[in-house]
Amino acid sequence: HADAAMYRAKQQGRNNFQFFALDMTSEADRRSTLERRLTQAIEEDRLSLAYQPKIRVDSGEVSGVEALLRWHDEELGQVTPDEIIPVAEDCGLILPLGAWVLRTACRFSSEWLKESGEPLPVAVNISAIQLNHRGFVATIEAALAESELPPHLLELELTESTLVQNPDRALEVLSTLRNMGVLLSIDDFGTGYSNLTQLKYLPVDRLKIDRTFMQGVVDCEQDAAIVQAVISLARCLGLHIIAEGVESEEQLAFIRQLQGHEYQGYLFSKPVPAEELKALLAKGHLVAAAAAEPRHAPR
Numbered sequence: 001h002a003d004a005a006m007y008r009a010k011q012q013g014r015n016n017f018q019f020f021a022l023d024m025t026s027e028a029d030r031r032s033t034l035e036r037r038l039t040q041a042i043e044e045d046r047l048s049l050a051y052q053p054k055i056r057v058d059s060g061e062v063s064g065v066e067a068l069l070r071w072h073d074e075e076l077g078q079v080t081p082d083e084i085i086p087v088a089e090d091c092g093l094i095l096p097l098g099a100w101v102l103r104t105a106c107r108f109s110s111e112w113l114k115e116s117g118e119p120l121p122v123a124v125n126i127s128a129i130q131l132n133h134r135g136f137v138a139t140i141e142a143a144l145a146e147s148e149l150p151p152h153l154l155e156l157e158l159t160e161s162t163l164v165q166n167p168d169r170a171l172e173v174l175s176t177l178r179n180m181g182v183l184l185s186i187d188d189f190g191t192g193y194s195n196l197t198q199l200k201y202l203p204v205d206r207l208k209i210d211r212t213f214m215q216g217v218v219d220c221e222q223d224a225a226i227v228q229a230v231i232s233l234a235r236c237l238g239l240h241i242i243a244e245g246v247e248s249e250e251q252l253a254f255i256r257q258l259q260g261h262e263y264q265g266y267l268f269s270k271p272v273p274a275e276e277l278k279a280l281l282a283k284g285h286l287v288a289a290a291a292a293e294p295r296h297a298p299r
């Protein structure tokens, strides 16, 4: 019996190894296909941006939007940014891709300002490679100049890991951008390991609390405690607080009770194409006001 068991284990081990090897090949295949198709998509201008509203907790008004990369490929179908960005970072596509995102987002916000007379700040996610590239500030300046967007209507979202990779460089670039009037925020806060004392020195304006914490605030005491602590820390540092991934009235009530400033999430709206966002905004503040009305008493 022992021999039989050993034999089975060996067989299984061998099979597992085969599966593993197969996974590696298909993963490598997938990556090279992605690389090839993405290069083409950028050249042929077949990428797009979706925009997700940010809502003021106190008034329920739309206070701005976050631009999020979308790519539907004929061969691969819908590919998510979580898959696109690492590939683009590895194969050097992130610079042209990032520049395209910046130009497109700035143009969108600028057009809305010209058409409606209303400012609509737009936030763009920035990869570490972009931040650390020496042409970064020039890319931002070009996107602003080309679109004629006032710098205070552009917000850059950087993750903690991006900021800690090269803190001196980050400090220098962020200071320059801040002096230009661009807004800066830390994205996915709580998931990285930024040195909290660094926060004090970085010229950032806002903290976005990661949605993994928001998921738990209603029924996980630890998550609730973390969010509470992050909000008080942010307040002490004079930072503006945004809660990501708010999906329920209960989560919104929690953030309202702690006096978070803004939220984003499916409760109000998923990220939507530019035209759909314009229609949503044109419907005006009624939608926003309804979402702001607390249906449940804060706990």
Ligand code: C2E
Binding pocket: 052, 067, 068, 069, 080, 081, 082, 085, 101, 125, 126, 127, 157, 187, 188, 211, 244, 245, 246, 247, 264, 265, 266, 267, 270, 271
């Ligand atoms: P992120 O910047 O933290 O963006 C928020 C993500 O959460 C988005 O996913 C958004 O669709 C999703 N989300 C928003 N509200 C909810 C909600 O209520 N529930 C849930 N479950 N999810 C929600 P998405 O669009 O798939 O983007 C994923 C990440 O990819 C982004 O996370 C960002 O880090 C990165 N990314 C997206 N676009 C770009 C880009 O243009 N450049 C760079 N460098 N990164 C990007």
Ligand code: MG
Binding pocket: 066, 125, 157, 187
């Ligand atoms: Mg973001």
Ligand code: MG
Binding pocket: 187, 188, 208, 210, 211, 244
């Ligand atoms: Mg985030």
Ligand code: MG
Binding pocket: 188
């Ligand atoms: Mg994220």
